[in-house]
Amino acid sequence: MNINDFDFELPEELIAQTPLADRTSSRLLVMDRKSKTIEHRIFSDITSYLHPGDCLVLNDTRVLPARLYGSKQDTGAKIEVLLLHQQEADQWEVLVKPAKKIKEGSVISFGENKLVATCIDVKEHGGRILKFDYQGIFLEVLNDLGEMPLPPYIKEQLPDKERYQTVYAKEEGSAAAPTAGLHFTKELLESIRNMGVEIAFITLHVGLGTFRPVSVDSIDDHDMHSEFYHMSQETAEQLDRIRKNKGRIISVGTTSTRTLETIARDNDGNFTEASGWTDIFIYPPYTFKAIDGLITNFHLPKSTLIMLVSALAGQSFVLDAYHEAINQRYRFFSFGDAMLII
Template identity: 75%
Template structure:
C-alpha cells in the first residue's frame, strides 16, 4: 500500500495552537463503522454513545518536561536535548540538536551546573545515550529545568498557567515524550459521570516515544519500521477487561497508544494478562482488531502511522471522507484539536 493513499489536504489555520479553556467543549465527530454515517457533536455528548457494561481504557502515562537546553562544557556551544526513555536509573536515550556536536565523552551542562550529562553511547537515527549527574531527585531537577516537548506543529510554548493542559487529568506514570492526546478532552467530572452510568474505567500505561510521530519515509508503508515503546498492564486491568469481554461489553480505547497496547497484548497472549514490555506494533489496513470495539481519538497528520491505524478500524476511504468533512466543518486538528469517536 502506498503512503500517498493516506494523504489529505489540511489548511494550516485548522492546526490548533492552543487548548480550549474547557476540555470537554471540543467538537466530536462520531463515525458509525456499520453505516459509515457521520454525526457532529461536542465532546461532552460522548455519554450518549456509551452504555452500561462498556469499558473505557485510558493511558495513564505522564509527559515529562523532557526538553532541556544546555551547553557543551568545553566550548559553551548550545545544545538541545530531548529525553526519549530511561534505560537505567540515570541513563537515558535522547535526541540532541545539533547531534554532530555530541560525541562520546562530551559533557553537557544545564542550569549553571544543576544538572550535567556525559555522552556514553550512540543510537540509530542520531540518538545518543546520556548519563546524568545531579544532587537530589532527578524528576525534581527536571521539573525545574525542563520544558514540555510540544509537537513541532505547535509553534509556541504554553504559558506557565496552561502547562497542565498537555497532561491528561489522570496522568500518573512518568515517562512519555509526548501526550496521549485523545485523553486531553476528559475532566475528572466527566469521568465520574461516565462511571455513574455503569461504564468501567480501566488504565494501561504506554510511554509515548517520538517514533510514533516520525514521518513515514518509505513509499510502501509495509517497509516502515516502528520504534519500540514501553507498555504495562496490571492484573487489575487485565481481569477487568477479560470480564468485560466475557459479559459481551464493548472495550473502547481512548487513543491510539491505548489501542496499540491492547492489541499487542491480545496478539501475544490471546487474552488480557498482567504484563509489561516493548511494542513496535504497526497497525495498518487490512488488520483484524482483537482487543477493541471502538476508539476515541484526535485527528492525525496526513500520511502518518496514526491515520493508518484509524483507517484499519473502518476503511481508508471512509476515514478520508470523514476527515475531509471535518476540514469543511472547520474542526480543529491534532494535539489541541477536536476529537473523533469510532463505534
C-alpha cells in the same frame, strides 16, 4: 498499500496551537462503522454513545518535561536535548541538536550546573546516550529545568505544563501526551462512571516515533518504533469480565489501542498481566482482537496513526471523515478536536 493512500491536504490554520480552556468543549466527530454515517457533536456528548457495561480504557502515562536547553562545557555552544527513554539509573537515550557538536565524552551543563550530562555513546540520526549527574531527585530537577516536548507543528508556548497532561496521568515516562485523553475532565469521567460505564487503566509510554510520517512508499517496508507498555492483572481481569458480559471495550487513543492489541495478539484474544516493548504496526487490512470502538484525535497525513484508524473504520470512510472535518473547520492534531469510531 501505498503511503499516498493515506495522504490529505490540511490548511495550516486548522492545526490547533493552543488547548481550549474547557477540555470537554472540543468538537466530536462521530463515525458509525455500520451505517457509514457521520455526526457532529461536542466532546461532552460522548456520554450519549456509551452504555452501561461498556469500558473505557485510558493510558495513564505522564509526560516528562523532557526538553532541556543547556550549553557545552568546553565551548559554551547552545545545545538542545530531548529525553527519549531511560536505559538505566541516570542514563537516558536522547536526541541532541546540533548533533554534530556532541561526541563521546562531551559534557553539557543545564541550569548553572544543577544538571550535568556526559555523552557516553553515539547513535544514529542525532541519538546519544547521556549519563546525568545532579543533587537530589532527578524528576524534581527535571521539573525545574525542563520544558514540555510539544510537537514541532505547535509554535505557541504552553504556560501551564499540566495542560499537556491528561487529568489521570500518573506513570512518568512519555516523550509526548496520549492526546485523545486530553478531552476528559475528572467531572466527565465521574459522570461516565455513574452511568455504569467502567474505567480501566493501562500504561504505554509514548515515543516520538508515534508522530513521524512514514518515509517509505510501501507501508509494508516501514520499521515501527518500540514503546514500553504495562497492563496490571486487575485491568486484565476487568477487561476479560467486560468481554464475557458482552460489554464494549472502547479504547481512548491509539496508544491504548496498540497496547490492548499487542496483549490480545499474544494471548489468543485474551487479556493478561503483561509488560514489555511493543512495535505493533496496525494498518489495513487488520482484524482487531481487543477493541470495539476508539476515541482519538485527528492525525498527521501519511502517519502510522491514520493507518491504525483506517484499519478500524476503513481507509475511504476515514478520509471522507477527514475531508468533512476540514470542510467543517475542525481543529487538528494534539490540541485539536476528537473523533469517536463506533
